[in-house]
Amino acid sequence: MSAFENLKAHFQTISNFNHLSAICGWDAASMMPAGGNEARSNAMAELSVHIHKLMTLPQLSDWFAQADQESLQGDNPAVLRELKRQWQQSNLLPEKLVQAKSLAGSKCEHAWRTQRKENDWQGFEKNWAEVVKLSQEEAQIRADATGLSPYDAMLDIYEPGTKTESLNQLFDNVKTWLPELIDQVIDKQSSESFIEPSGQFDTAQQKALGLEVMKLLKFDFNHGRLDESIHPFCGGVPSDVRITTRYDENEFVQSLMGIVHETGHARYEQGLPKTLAGLPAGEARSMGIHESQSLFFEMQVGRSDAFIKHLSAMAGSTFKGHNPELFAFDNFQKLYTRVKKDFIRVDADELTYPAHVILRYEIERDLINGDIKHTDVPELWDSKMQQYLGLSTQGNFTNGCMQDIHWTDGAFGYFPSYTLGAMYAAQFMAAMKKTVDVDAAIASGDLSPIFSWLSENIWSKGSLLTTDELVKSATGETLNAQFFQEHLRNRYL
């Protein structure tokens, strides 16, 4: 076997162990009783150690050196590039630092669950200092190895190729028009009235409705399922994608659109190239592109007039005995496009969401690059929140800088993916509309033309192209925030 073939076989082995990790991880979140946790954690830790061993096998470095000399055809240079990327990512950090960060992160996150509720910044700050310090060390090592700046090296984990320079440009542009647009929309909506769900919405009926919507979105039930968990997610493996939601008996609106969102993630996974299954090149391109698919489903398709017509009709025939005006198209549309300046990112609407992300981006960028101290964060948070959304978080850590889990265990560099995803989604839709009558497809109830475009241009590419190449091949240009702005103006003004 050539070195390249040896590498592929080795990564197939790793992929098999990752499969077990994905399924047992899904089980832990959606099925496992609490008493199973200790033994499961031990088993998962053992598996992580094993996967890490496979990823850092000394032999691999010879194979990569040899494979570089082998003549590779077709997709194989890209396959090798992605193999090498995953291998380098896994071998960059000294094991001691990985363990120290994992320990400090677990400790900080665990305490944060209580401290957040108690608005206890003092307590949190003590644990977090260590997480920030170790993350800065990590970023520096990654920077030294890649020639990137420390924060760019962290970005590279989640968004390969994306750099501070382009994020600054994109987000600075957004900042020039977003606050004003938000004010205009809120002003416009202030005169509108609508009905919010009240009464009881049976969870079995909510589930049936969710499954019906997943069918409309052509989720492949032969290769996946819908279950429940406290924090909704898309897990499993491409041949068996597990999405979850959380039901609230008092309303169905959030869970229903949550299912649309996770179905977007799921169809990307289900649509990845089967010929590259088990290889990094066959995996999703990046966190931002993954989010572009969930947001394409949730925001571009899911909140379109044509789709909201389906949702309102399906919900109306599911929940009998409620006020029928609740399920009127107009009312549904208002429910799903309401804009409000508020503190919490995960509850934010489409229009204010980028403000939450830009705020976090600017803070974590400066923190990781060592330009600010972790103790500066609450004040910076408050001043940016005032600037972007006109809200003060002075003394309010619970709904301020302590609201997210990401920073507690050092996942710096992740936040930009959310807004990159929203921007990619808008750009994909604009490109799709050149050849597909999207609104007609949605209205007809057969959304296949939409999914064919996504499959051909995004899903089937896996990681064969870089993100820039992928976006250019799909839309004719690299990321352009103009499409996102136009989309928001069209929908909300």
Add this chain to the structure above:
Amino acid sequence: MSAFENLKAHFQTISNFNHLSAICGWDAASMMPAGGNEARSNAMAELSVHIHKLMTLPQLSDWFAQADQESLQGDNPAVLRELKRQWQQSNLLPEKLVQAKSLAGSKCEHAWRTQRKENDWQGFEKNWAEVVKLSQEEAQIRADATGLSPYDAMLDIYEPGTKTESLNQLFDNVKTWLPELIDQVIDKQSSESFIEPSGQFDTAQQKALGLEVMKLLKFDFNHGRLDESIHPFCGGVPSDVRITTRYDENEFVQSLMGIVHETGHARYEQGLPKTLAGLPAGEARSMGIHESQSLFFEMQVGRSDAFIKHLSAMAGSTFKGHNPELFAFDNFQKLYTRVKKDFIRVDADELTYPAHVILRYEIERDLINGDIKHTDVPELWDSKMQQYLGLSTQGNFTNGCMQDIHWTDGAFGYFPSYTLGAMYAAQFMAAMKKTVDVDAAIASGDLSPIFSWLSENIWSKGSLLTTDELVKSATGETLNAQFFQEHLRNRYL
């Protein structure tokens, strides 16, 4: 670390991988959509190879040699004995034979699924010849290594320490009284009338009833769950036991008692000694002892008058709108103690079941020892079926020698466990009744005294004692079929 400590740590690692295998195996049977099968099979095969590598690490043989010289106290000699037993079992066979048998077994089992339906003995026989040949080779290698006869060496996989000599004695004794007893009981029952379930029994209600019965049996829901699968089983790990059942909308009787049976397996697993978790000495003693616990729950407790009173009341209040006479105690008792000579082992009642097992035992014993040929099996099956149950299977392979999955992939030596389990259960009950008022405990609805006895005498022992030692310490003597006979006479005559 001492060699003994090294061995324990190594087996804890193996146990962690077995944990992942158990959970993903449960998932494949109860959750996974069909399309997930190929990737899952690959992942599970990779895991098996890894576990096999860990079990056959050359280093282990040195550690075992050293550990034999170390001075071990308390439970540790038994812990070492069981470590060694699992290691020896895994290292006995050449890998080539394991692979060949696994391949031949998969091929034979796969084809059997169709061939059985088509009564195609000719087709089956061709594949089975190879399975039998390889199983005979396996038995001979095991015999050479252990000094046992070939069949005893196979028995030793499932029932360590149990030998043909004692099985012959036990089963020959059963054969002297069972056929006559069956005839007497059928004659007695022929004049009885009873009502069978008819109409629809909602599966959600069946599940609610099953959960209620599991609560009565003190299943620990913090360490386990109930789900559905085509073939009911008890899986998972001791800290998180997964039992399954299968619902039939036309009746609830079978699934309900099936849940009682699996709960017996589950409580054994949940009651294993936590201090020995992850070590072979902390696992269930044998297949026969495992079955003794499921049959203790199903036959000794579950079919007692006092328990059937609970079942009939619980079912009656679950399924409204049915004929109330269906749920009368007398009727339930008749439903659950009906005896019938029939072809299929898995559907057999308590009384005829041993006949099915003895027939299989006698045939597989002679087959593995080379005293008969695999082509002799249909004729032998027919003649023994005539002798024990008065039924002919001439030309009827579907409901004759092709009915079970066990032989298709070479699991010879397993069948006796079922009847050994029934015998152990009867003997445990007789011993328990010396100190526990079993009927009063069941009638009161608080079955704790029963479970305390089982926990103290069986569950908490894990595999610290040999089977003979365990049975003797619990009941004062080794296995004695007399208790089983008395139990059957008391219940059915």
